[in-house]
Structures are given as structure tokens and as C-alpha cells.
Amino acid sequence: MILSIPQGARILATGSAVPDLCINNQHLSQIVETSDDWIVNRTGIKERRILADKEKSIIDLASSASMNALQKASMKPLDIDLIILATSSPNDLFGSAGQLQASIGAHKAIAFDLTAACSGFVLAIVTATQFIQNGSYNNILVVGADVLSKWINWTDRSTCILFGDAAGAAIVQSCSQEDNGILGFQLNTDGKKAYQLSIPYEQNNYKTINNKTLKIVQGQFKHIVMNGKEVYKFAVSHVPVSILQCLNSLNILPKDIHWLLLHQANERILHAVANRLSISPNKIISNLSKYGNTSAASIPLALDEALNSQKIANNDIIVISGFGAGLTWGTVVIKWKCK
Numbered sequence: 172m173i174l175s176i177p178q179g180a181r182i183l184a185t186g187s188a189v190p191d192l193c194i195n196n197q198h199l200s201q202i203v204e205t206s207d208d209w210i211v212n213r214t215g216i217k218e219r220r221i222l223a224d225k226e227k228s229i230i231d232l233a234s235s236a237s238m239n240a241l242q243k244a245s246m247k248p249l250d251i252d253l254i255i256l257a258t259s260s261p262n263d264l265f266g267s268a269g270q271l272q273a274s275i276g277a278h279k280a281i282a283f284d285l286t287a288a289c290s291g292f293v294l295a296i297v298t299a300t301q302f303i304q305n306g307s308y309n310n311i312l313v314v315g316a317d318v319l320s321k322w323i324n325w326t327d328r329s330t331c332i333l334f335g336d337a338a339g340a341a342i343v344q345s346c347s348q349e350d351n352g353i354l355g356f357q358l359n360t361d362g363k364k365a366y367q368l369s370i371p372y373e374q375n376n377y378k379t380i381n382n383k384t385l386k387i388v389q390g391q392f393k394h395i396v397m398n399g400k401e402v403y404k405f406a407v408s409h410v411p412v413s414i415l416q417c418l419n420s421l422n423i424l425p426k427d428i429h430w431l432l433l434h435q436a437n438e439r440i441l442h443a444v445a446n447r448l449s450i451s452p453n454k455i456i457s458n459l460s461k462y463g464n465t466s467a468a469s470i471p472l473a474l475d476e477a478l479n480s481q482k483i484a485n486n487d488i489i490v491i492s493g494f495g496a497g498l499t500w501g502t503v504v505i506k507w508k509c510k
């Protein structure tokens with residue numbers, strides 16, 4: 172969808188945070204039957220960060236990333252009108268965005284969670300853009316944060332080697348039409364395939380309460396379950412189509428983009444998608460060897476790192492695509508505007 176409305180929106184600054192504890196593949200081979208060779212060859216991941224401190228939560232990571240972004244934008248928490256926290260691992264099922272708002276002192280901001288796993292950051296950027304373009308808000312803090320280490324079955328070698336914990340933040344701000352940096356988007360969901368990747372809620376047996384007055388079923392969320400092969404096939408076949416549709420709607424050719432920033436799930440997926448679009452591997456932004464798959468945090472974490480290293484220049488076109496549980500996938504195309 173091309174965005175053609177009077178109010179422009181752009182990403183003003185980004186920030187990120189990762190926990191201190193670094194677990195490399197060697198460490199993991201002491202926990203499950205695996206090897207550094209297997210993990211590197213199949214995924215490209217060498218190490219990941221894990222939130223192990225009992226006193227710390229997803230809110231600490233999200234707050235650090237947010238303060239980092241605010242500082243780079245020379246803004247104060249009270250300047251923020253809206254906070255969108257993209258996460259699938261909140262510390263409160265009713266939502267954690269309110270805790271983030273309190274933690275950073277953004278007391279004037281409305282705050283809500285957005286749940287879309289690894290596509291969460293893309294959906295949150297698109298959502299923030301709508302609020303800016305319809306004139307509702309001017310300064311929006313978008314955070315992608317996940318601590319999937321809390322939801323991993325650490326005896327399942329097919330999933331525990333993949334994930335890491337992190338948070339990434341972006342300040343999306345209103346601007347003139349000429350400075351518009353969010354050019355367009357394309358989003359998709361296929362709920363029929365939700366079972367391929369989920370953290371299912373499992374019901375227990377009926378429980379009678381107060382001498383048979385009430386018969387009720389309760390349960391709990393279990394661990395991440397994923398059909399890796401199917402999710403892999405879905406990603407390499409559907410993500411290029413989403414990118415092409417989005418670029419076509421903007422009259423941009425794949426060869427004219429400067430950077431390809433995909434959800435950091437697997438190095439092989441990044442290269443297969445670039446290959447299908449005939450995009451040079453030099454244009455792939457990748458940092459998953461250091462952090463693994465950090466779910467909603469992976470795109471803003473990689474974007475922040477690329478910006479910090481001054482890889483991205485003014486007016487560069489960046490194609491950003493998220494994909495994952497839902498199943499959800501989508502693309503947002505941005506033109507980077509230096510402050």
C-alpha cells in the first residue's frame with residue numbers, strides 16, 4: 172500500500188539493549204546434543220544473549236532501548252504521545268506497555284501492547300504511521316522486545332539453539348511530506364498455519380470449585396513449538412512476494428534498494444530471499460551471528476547497529492520484512508532521513 176496523505180512520518184532515532192549473559196554454541200552443546208558446526212552451518216548463529224538475572228525483566232530491556240533512542244533523538248520521555256510495545260513475551264498477559272510507560276516516565280503517553288511475534292516490529296511501525304498520518308499523534312515510541320528464553324523448552328535442540336533476548340526501539344515522528352520516510356507497506360496473515368509456530372495454551376482437566384458449584388477448566392501456556400522446515404519454506408517463498416508487491420506499488424526496482432533488513436531468523440533465509448529478488452548479498456543487514464533470533468526485537472536491534480556503524484546514509488532505501496508466528500509476514504519500505 173502506498174501512503175499518499177498530507178502528513179509525513181519518519182523514524183527519527185533508534186536504540187537497543189541486550190542482556191549481559193552471552194551463551195555461545197559451545198555452551199549449548201553441553202545442554203543438548205548439538206555442535207557449533209551444526210548451528211553455524213544451519214543457522215549462522217554463533218551466540219545469543221539471555222536474560223538470566225532474576226531481578227530483571229523485559230521491561231528493563233525495553234526501557235534501556237527506549238532511553239537510548241530518546242537520547243539520540245534529543246527528546247524527553249514526556250515528549251512521547253504513544254508507546255506501542257511489540258512483544259509476545261510480556262510479563263503481564265494484560266499487557267506490559269503500561270509498565271514501560273511508568274518505567275521511563277513517559278506519563279503523557281498512551282501505551283498498549285501489540286502481539287505478532289517476529290512480525291511485531293513491522294506491524295507496530297505501520298500502526299504508528301497510521302496514528303501520525305491521521306493527525307492523532309506526533310511522537311510515537313515503537314519498541315520490539317522479547318525474552319523468549321523464558322518460553323523455550325531447553326531440552327528441545329530444534330528450538331533452544333535459535334532464540335535470544337533483546338529489545339530495540341524507534342521514535343517515529345510526524346514530518347513534512349517531503350521528509351516522509353515511511354514510503355509504503357504490505358502485510359499478510361495466514362491463520363490456518365498458526366499451528367506451525369506457537370506457544371500453545373493447554374487446558375487441564377475439569378476442576379470443581381466449592382463443592383461442585385462451579386466446574387471449570389484452567390490451564391497454562393507451554394513452550395515454543397515450531398515446525399522449522401515448514402516455517403523455513405514459508406519464509407523463503409512468501410517474504411519475497413511481499414517485498415515485490417510493496418516495491419512494485421512504489422515503482423522501486425529491487426536492484427535500486429540500498430539495504431535488505433529481514434527478521435533475523437536464519438542466515439540461510441536472509442540469503443535465499445535476497446537471491447530470489449536478485450539483491451546483492453552485500454546489501455543484507457545481518458547481526459544474527461551475535462544475537463540469534465530475538466523475535467520482535469531483531470529488526471530494530473539490527474537497524475540500530477547498522478545506524479550506529481554509519482552503514483546507512485541519508486535517503487537510503489531500506490526494505491524491512493518481518494515473518495513468523497501467526498503466521499504473519501509483511502514489508503515496510505523506508506527512506507532513511509538523517510536528522
Ligand code: ACO
Pocket residue numbers: 204205206209210213214288289290328329332368398399400401402403406436437440464466494495496
Ligand atoms: N543440533 C544438531 N542436530 C539437530 C539440531 C541441533 N540443534 N536440531 C535438529 N537437528 C537434526 C534433526 O534431528 C534432523 O536429524 P535427522 O535428519 O536425523 O532427522 C536434522 O538435524 C535436520 O533437521 P531439520 O529440522 O530438517 O533442520 P533444518 O535444516 O530445517 O534446520 C532450522 C532447522 C534451523 C530450525 C530451520 O528449519 C529454520 O531456520 N526454520 C525457520 C525458523 C524461523 O524462521 N522461524 C521464524 C520466526 S520465529 C517466531 O516467529 C517466534
